[in-house]
Amino acid sequence: MMEPSEKEAPAVHTRDVWKIFEQEAGEVPAVRGVSVSIARGEFTALAGPSGSGKTTLLNMIGGLTRATRGQIFVSGRELTGMSAVELARLRLQEVGFVFQAYNLLPVLSAMENAEFPLLLQGVEESERRARISELFARTGLTGLEDRLPGKLSGGQQQRVAVVRAVAARPALVLADEPTANLDTAASESLLDMMEELNRELSTTFVFATHDRRVMDRSRRLVRLVDGEIESDDVRTP
Amino acid sequence: MSYRSRAMTRLAWRNIRRHVRRSLLTSLAMILGGTLLMISLPLGDGTHEAWIESAVRMGAGHLSIEHPDFHASRKIEDRLSGELRASVEAALHTPELRGRVRLSTPQVNIGGLASSPSGARPVQILGVDPVGEAAFTILDEKVTAGRYLSDEDRLAAYVGVGLSERLGLELGSRLVVTSQDGSGEIAGQLLRVVGIFRSGVPEIDESLVHIPMATASEWLGIGEDVTRISVLVDTSADVDATVRALTATLSGPSLDGSLTVMGWREAMPALDAAVRVDDFGNYLFQAILFSIIALGIVNTVLMSVLHRYREFGVLQALGLTPRQTGGLVLVEGLILTAASGVVGIALGLLITWTFWRDGLDISAVFSEEFSFSGVVMDPVIVPSFRLARVIQGLVFILVIGTLASLYPAYRATRIDVAEAMKFER
Numbered sequence A: 001m002m003e004p005s006e007k008e009a010p011a012v013h014t015r016d017v018w019k020i021f022e023q024e025a026g027e028v029p030a031v032r033g034v035s036v037s038i039a040r041g042e043f044t045a046l047a048g049p050s051g052s053g054k055t056t057l058l059n060m061i062g063g064l065t066r067a068t069r070g071q072i073f074v075s076g077r078e079l080t081g082m083s084a085v086e087l088a089r090l091r092l093q094e095v096g097f098v099f100q101a102y103n104l105l106p107v108l109s110a111m112e113n114a115e116f117p118l119l120l121q122g123v124e125e126s127e128r129r130a131r132i133s134e135l136f137a138r139t140g141l142t143g144l145e146d147r148l149p150g151k152l153s154g155g156q157q158q159r160v161a162v163v164r165a166v167a168a169r170p171a172l173v174l175a176d177e178p179t180a181n182l183d184t185a186a187s188e189s190l191l192d193m194m195e196e197l198n199r200e201l202s203t204t205f206v207f208a209t210h211d212r213r214v215m216d217r218s219r220r221l222v223r224l225v226d227g228e229i230e231s232d233d234v235r236t237p
Numbered sequence B: 001m002s003y004r005s006r007a008m009t010r011l012a013w014r015n016i017r018r019h020v021r022r023s024l025l026t027s028l029a030m031i032l033g034g035t036l037l038m039i040s041l042p043l044g045d046g047t048h049e050a051w052i053e054s055a056v057r058m059g060a061g062h063l064s065i066e067h068p069d070f071h072a073s074r075k076i077e078d079r080l081s082g083e084l085r086a087s088v089e090a091a092l093h094t095p096e097l098r099g100r101v102r103l104s105t106p107q108v109n110i111g112g113l114a115s116s117p118s119g120a121r122p123v124q125i126l127g128v129d130p131v132g133e134a135a136f137t138i139l140d141e142k143v144t145a146g147r148y149l150s151d152e153d154r155l156a157a158y159v160g161v162g163l164s165e166r167l168g169l170e171l172g173s174r175l176v177v178t179s180q181d182g183s184g185e186i187a188g189q190l191l192r193v194v195g196i197f198r199s200g201v202p203e204i205d206e207s208l209v210h211i212p213m214a215t216a217s218e219w220l221g222i223g224e225d226v227t228r229i230s231v232l233v234d235t236s237a238d239v240d241a242t243v244r245a246l247t248a249t250l251s252g253p254s255l256d257g258s259l260t261v262m263g264w265r266e267a268m269p270a271l272d273a274a275v276r277v278d279d280f281g282n283y284l285f286q287a288i289l290f291s292i293i294a295l296g297i298v299n300t301v302l303m304s305v306l307h308r309y310r311e312f313g314v315l316q317a318l319g320l321t322p323r324q325t326g327g328l329v330l331v332e333g334l335i336l337t338a339a340s341g342v343v344g345i346a347l348g349l350l351i352t353w354t355f356w357r358d359g360l361d362i363s364a365v366f367s368e369e370f371s372f373s374g375v376v377m378d379p380v381i382v383p384s385f386r387l388a389r390v391i392q393g394l395v396f397i398l399v400i401g402t403l404a405s406l407y408p409a410y411r412a413t414r415i416d417v418a419e420a421m422k423f424e425r
Helices: A054-061 A084-094 A110-121 A125-138 A154-167 A184-201 A212-217 B003-018 B020-056 B082-091 B130-136 B161-166 B213-220 B236-250 B269-307 B309-317 B322-356 B387-413 B417-422
Strands: A012-023 A026-038 A043-047 A069-074 A095-098 A172-176 A204-209 A220-225 A228-234 B063-066 B101-116 B119-128 B143-146 B156-160 B174-180 B186-197 B208-212 B228-233 B260-263
Touching: A012 A054, A026 A054, A026 A069, A026 A220, A026 A228, A043 A054, A043 A184, A043 A212, A054 A069, A054 A172, A054 A204, A054 B417, A084 A095, A084 A110, A084 B309, A084 B322, A095 A154, A110 A125, A110 A154, A110 B003, A125 A154, A125 A184, A154 A172, A154 A184, A184 A204, A184 A212, A204 A212, B003 B020, B003 B322, B020 B236, B020 B269, B020 B322, B020 B387, B063 B236, B082 B101, B082 B228, B082 B236, B101 B130, B101 B213, B119 B130, B119 B161, B119 B174, B119 B213, B156 B161, B156 B174, B161 B186, B186 B208, B186 B213, B208 B213, B228 B236, B236 B260, B269 B309, B269 B322, B269 B387, B309 B322, B309 B417, B322 B387
Parallel strands: A043 A204, A043 A220, A095 A172, A172 A204, B119 B208, B156 B186
Antiparallel strands: A012 A026, A012 A069, A220 A228, B063 B228, B063 B260, B101 B119, B101 B174, B101 B228, B143 B186, B156 B208, B174 B186
């Protein structure tokens, strides 16, 4: 079967994807034959209890871990046979990450953290600064540019992480439990911001979450149980 | 520098600054190594320079121009003719060589027998130009009785203290030296002791006799001929270039095969071996020292990599390749070792500089006079500064720093990114 071209391909497409971990007790399947397609511009949540395989699936989509079987396509490009270098390039160009623990680089300021992927992409300084300033203004981070992560609140750090994820204009942002460490107000504010970025920049967001607030905001909810898709609901906002 | 390189260098530098204590600990080891390196190398070079200077000024110079067979035969027939001597002396005054040559002096060096009423001893007889030789040799400063030869002397001898004791000689005593002359006959010469010296090298003190060149020429019937022309240059490091320049100047159909230019290493192989062995010992000590330092660096850099496991995972998630992640660790190691290497070398040079004028007195270690291979050990070591040694030291430190960072860098390339995200510090 011909795969669609990169421009018209879905942001994510998986076909019968398995991930089996080898452990002392034997083989432990974390993801079992997941096939799912996520169109460009979607705001999708992969939900499920702990151990349901949602983070593992997210990591496989982001090329952070390799599938044991099956095929994964990101923007029409198959990840399965890619080398470590090709996967790194794909992440740099196509994928942004938001982690539960923010994972900002502690020695860089908020501005420097946000522009780091742009530096790796070789974007000119004026263009970098313009993009980050604009995103900082949108996300209420103006004035915090020179602060180190240790001097920012959890919510502010996660906002910087989201700016870092979208600044390089990736096709896809993968967010693993982005609200897990935030209080309700900070979570709502972060979700407002991500919805806005999704709407205005058409960036595809895929969340791995068990946070009800994220599930409620998502326009598609894929439920995973024991590594398999239990339900896949498209919801009307 | 590309944006990526700038980003990596900035990140590396900030990480070094962030962990000040760890960076300082790593630096201190390298600073100590660099300091010791820059103390031991100039002191070692200074010691060797003193050995060489002492040996070359006892006779043959940094380089000598001889008949090609003289070094092996030591026979009077293997000598330089008066015309060759004149050619060599003219060559030493050409503009190409004048700047390189500090001093030069002609010598007649033959083996013979010295006799007195008390007995006879085999000796090395050195016919010298008294004025030129006084500037060249250090033996004139070692006088214990009488004086060194002068231009007016004819039947004079300047003998070692060992020989004077063996032959019962005092100032004014007569001795006869016997040797093969220029025509192959045995010839004797009566001499009178005008001075006695103590070089500190028993072999020299028991066998060397200086006599005026004019006396030697007349006695041996060799006219203006000499067995060698000895040359001093500024430092032993200049010898090879001077040998090349002199050989090039002296090359020509009339001179080819009739003389050879010999550096001190060739002329004094035992001293050459001693210098090489001592150098090897120094290098071995440095290698052991820096291996220990490198192990310390491997440990601290590796701990840093393990401590920052999650951070390296994040960098790869952001798009850094495994090799670039390893490169970051290498850059950190290089910045750290380069900076501490420069500080260590500067500190070492500063300490060594304090010894430059008066030298380092180690007479407490060598309380008695000590000699080997015709060299007297001077208990005061004056360090020798060479820019090449500083560059060599810096390169050595950078290589050690790079090697020590290789394994931690390799570990950084092997990070499982998904696992790193779960890693709690």
